[in-house]
Amino acid sequence: MVKPLDYDHVVVAFSGGKDSTAAFLHLLDRNVPKDRIELWHHDIDGRDGSHLMDWPSTPAYCGAFARAFDVPLYFSWRIGGFEREMLRDSTPTAPVNWENPDGSLGQAGGKGPPGTRLRFPQVSADISVRWCSGYLKIDVGVIALRNQPRFLGKKTLFISGERAEESPCRARYKEFEMDRTSTDKRTVHRWRPIHAWREQQVWEIVRRHGINPHPAYRLGWGRLSCRACIFGQADQWASLKAIDPVGFSVLSEYEREFGFTIHRSKSIEEMAAMGRPFAGCANSQLIEEALDPNWNHPIILPEGSWQLPAGAFTKSGGPA
Numbered sequence: 001m002v003k004p005l006d007y008d009h010v011v012v013a014f015s016g017g018k019d020s021t022a023a024f025l026h027l028l029d030r031n032v033p034k035d036r037i038e039l040w041h042h043d044i045d046g047r048d049g050s051h052l053m054d055w056p057s058t059p060a061y062c063g064a065f066a067r068a069f070d071v072p073l074y075f076s077w078r079i080g081g082f083e084r085e086m087l088r089d090s091t092p093t094a095p096v097n098w099e100n101p102d103g104s105l106g107q108a109g110g111k112g113p114p115g116t117r118l119r120f121p122q123v124s125a126d127i128s129v130r131w132c133s134g135y136l137k138i139d140v141g142v143i144a145l146r147n148q149p150r151f152l153g154k155k156t157l158f159i160s161g162e163r164a165e166e167s168p169c170r171a172r173y174k175e176f177e178m179d180r181t182s183t184d185k186r187t188v189h190r191w192r193p194i195h196a197w198r199e200q201q202v203w204e205i206v207r208r209h210g211i212n213p214h215p216a217y218r219l220g221w222g223r224l225s226c227r228a229c230i231f232g233q234a235d236q237w238a239s240l241k242a243i244d245p246v247g248f249s250v251l252s253e254y255e256r257e258f259g260f261t262i263h264r265s266k267s268i269e270e271m272a273a274m275g276r277p278f279a280g281c282a283n284s285q286l287i288e289e290a291l292d293p294n295w296n297h298p299i300i301l302p303e304g305s306w307q308l309p310a311g312a313f314t315k316s317g318g319p320a
């Protein structure tokens with residue numbers, strides 16, 4: 001059995017979604033002291049003003065979550081985020097920034113060879129094709145961990161919330177293994193504590209702790225992910241078009257400009273036309289909450305007020 005107390009640092013990759021929330025709450029249920037835990041959130045869109053893919057409310061939601069539980073939260077991001085990486089044209093990938101415990105920013109990377117994308121990541125289980133996960137999440141975390149001296153000579157447990165139920169690809173992940181950042185100078189183990197959990201168990205621990213789910217779930221999205229996740233089903237694209245027609249049109253225009261669609265055979269306009277917006281997309285207050293970059297709502301709900309969000313147990317796109 002994995003013993004988190006055997007480690008100097010317990011890092012939780014925290015998206016604000018149900019699975020990373022469940023992984024964090026599982027630590028509390030196992031009586032892991034909060035002063036041993038830190039949350040890491042990777043900003044998909046970076047810090048340069050673009051909200052092309054991710055929910056504008058997510059960073060503030062994650063910040064409020066960390067304050068509610070009195071645990072530190074550190075942000076990291078690739079400069080320029082998703083949009084800059086997608087628009088690379090004979091240029092290198094941008095460096096990565098991360099927040100240090102003393103409030104300073106670290107930076108590394110960005111020294112690779114020039115390359116060109118000029119297209120969206122494609123729907124694939126292969127992260128070299130579905131480059132958004134690799135370049136904007138996985139590699140960002142790797143760079144941030146490898147370049148912080150505070151992890152040298154220490155044991156770190158890096159926790160992520162992948163579950164076998166999500167896809168055949170994720171079912172093949174190991175629950176516990178040596179992390180790729182581990183060297184003879186730092187020990188890093190990867191633990192996926194809820195890998196064997198069913199979705200029902202995830203929502204049960206969220207309910208038991210009274211956590212206010214991210215508004216994306218209450219709108220009807222089944223996964224937090226990006227609001228414009230490339231794996232989105234027709235109803236998700238119809239919903240995005242309904243709640244943010246301007247943002248949707250920017251994505252659609254990029255498809256026309258590149259001459260490549262996200263889904264290869266259909267444009268997102270065609271996908272949206274095939275679907276129906278989620279019922280929550282008629283709730284203007286909920287839409288405002290999801291698209292607001294500020295967060296002025298409780299994270300822990302009053303006892304007895306928790307409700308299963310509309311997006312729970314719905315079909316959602318994801319790596320297959």
